[in-house]
Amino acid sequence: MTTTHAVPVTVAIARRADPARSHEMVAWMRAGTGLAETFPGFLGAGWVQSAPGSPEWHMLYRFADHETLSRWEESPQRRWWLTSAQGIVEHTRVERRTGIEGWFEPPVDHVVEVLDTEPAAPVTPPRWKQAVTIWLAFFPLSLTATLLTARFIADVPLALRTLLMTLCLTPLMTYLVLPRITRALHWWLHGQPAPWRARRIARQS
Numbered sequence: 001m002t003t004t005h006a007v008p009v010t011v012a013i014a015r016r017a018d019p020a021r022s023h024e025m026v027a028w029m030r031a032g033t034g035l036a037e038t039f040p041g042f043l044g045a046g047w048v049q050s051a052p053g054s055p056e057w058h059m060l061y062r063f064a065d066h067e068t069l070s071r072w073e074e075s076p077q078r079r080w081w082l083t084s085a086q087g088i089v090e091h092t093r094v095e096r097r098t099g100i101e102g103w104f105e106p107p108v109d110h111v112v113e114v115l116d117t118e119p120a121a122p123v124t125p126p127r128w129k130q131a132v133t134i135w136l137a138f139f140p141l142s143l144t145a146t147l148l149t150a151r152f153i154a155d156v157p158l159a160l161r162t163l164l165m166t167l168c169l170t171p172l173m174t175y176l177v178l179p180r181i182t183r184a185l186h187w188w189l190h191g192q193p194a195p196w197r198a199r200r201i202a203r204q205s
């Protein structure tokens with residue numbers, strides 16, 4: 001019998017609301033979280049305000065897999081909850097994360113409220129920085145694999161050689177190389193001072 005591995009899905013939603021109605025906004029988000037908690041597969045939720053007095057809010061909720069997420073998103077309870085905020089809340093962006101972007105999510109500094117153990121809505125680096133980071137991980141790994149296969153299995157047909165390379169490179173990229181590079185470049189990805197500059201400033205102060 002074949003079993004399917006469930007992959008948790010995190011949904012991040014950007015919303016806008018009048019800063020003067022922030023108490024209503026928080027109450028509305030709590031109500032939505034309370035409804036979501038009654039659905040199987042719910043793993044947690046949280047929200048964050050971009051800055052004190054800002055109209056920008058970011059909500060995050062997480063379900064065990066796409067199926068349980070769909071049950072919540074297609075439910076009459078959620079439809080009622082969304083319509084109850086008409087005239088108060090403007091929905092601006094929705095993102096679903098199950099894969100590579102999770103590596104680029106930093107911890108949140110200004111948290112309004114977090115339920116369970118889920119982080120509040122993350123802010124990811126610019127796409128071009130993500131692309132550069134992935135390239136920095138992929139290029140040396142790909143070059144090394146190409147040189148090794150050309151030397152040791154050059155007589156193997158191209159399609160099979162490529163298959164072997166990708167089978168080896170994918171787990172190496174996923175679990176070894178890319179996580180280390182993103183940790184090393186965390187300061188650059190998120191617009192922070194370089195570690196050596198931060199240490200120099202600390203010594204001077």
